[in-house]
Amino acid sequence: MTIILFIYGTCIGSWLTAMADRYATNTSPFYPASHCDTCQTPLAHWQLVPVCSYLLLRGRCHYCHASIPATTFIMEVTVGLLLTTLHPTTSTRLIWLGLWGFAALCDARTQTFPGWISYATLPLVLWGHTPLVVLLTLTVALSIRVLWPHWRHPLLGDGDLEMMLSYLLLWGMTATARWVLLASTLALLQRSAPRRIAFLPYLVISAVCWWLLPEV
Numbered sequence: 001m002t003i004i005l006f007i008y009g010t011c012i013g014s015w016l017t018a019m020a021d022r023y024a025t026n027t028s029p030f031y032p033a034s035h036c037d038t039c040q041t042p043l044a045h046w047q048l049v050p051v052c053s054y055l056l057l058r059g060r061c062h063y064c065h066a067s068i069p070a071t072t073f074i075m076e077v078t079v080g081l082l083l084t085t086l087h088p089t090t091s092t093r094l095i096w097l098g099l100w101g102f103a104a105l106c107d108a109r110t111q112t113f114p115g116w117i118s119y120a121t122l123p124l125v126l127w128g129h130t131p132l133v134v135l136l137t138l139t140v141a142l143s144i145r146v147l148w149p150h151w152r153h154p155l156l157g158d159g160d161l162e163m164m165l166s167y168l169l170l171w172g173m174t175a176t177a178r179w180v181l182l183a184s185t186l187a188l189l190q191r192s193a194p195r196r197i198a199f200l201p202y203l204v205i206s207a208v209c210w211w212l213l214p215e216v
């Protein structure tokens, strides 16, 4: 069962990466069929097998030998590993993490992400909370959406704040503090940090680390 879940996970990881590529290049999620981003040659079936194809091709396009981003391979393996932890009690959180993982991939490429992700993840985190918590969360989320674009030089993106808000609801204050601490440390370790960095990828890497690492 673990192996089947891992295989499913690698497929989802591969699909999320492809969808993020389509978002970044502003192309349709459906057309054209999977192709090399450099030479545009459509990929054969054997070049579309998650994890295996990347290893067989040694991270390069079969036709033009352009390197395939390692993110593809890392994403396939990571989502594969995450899905092995699937359990009725973790399914909602896994969907939440998958959606934010997709947002992080988009953020890494374009420093933006599809706005619907914030809305789609809210019901997942609010499920089971009291009406007061739901009302407070919706007020904060709406405030972020309305007020943030008016702040000229925000220290954080609105997406980062929205992900933090939902992490807080899912895992509580202490877990959120250590999660943000790890994400910030990873971001600071970046060697040539530009003035503006995409922070969602670090938040997601940190969330995956805390998910997969045994409790300390």
Ligand SMILES: [Zn+2]
Residues within 6 Å of the ligand: 036, 037, 038, 039, 040, 041, 061, 062, 063, 064, 065, 066
């Ligand atoms: Zn190529």
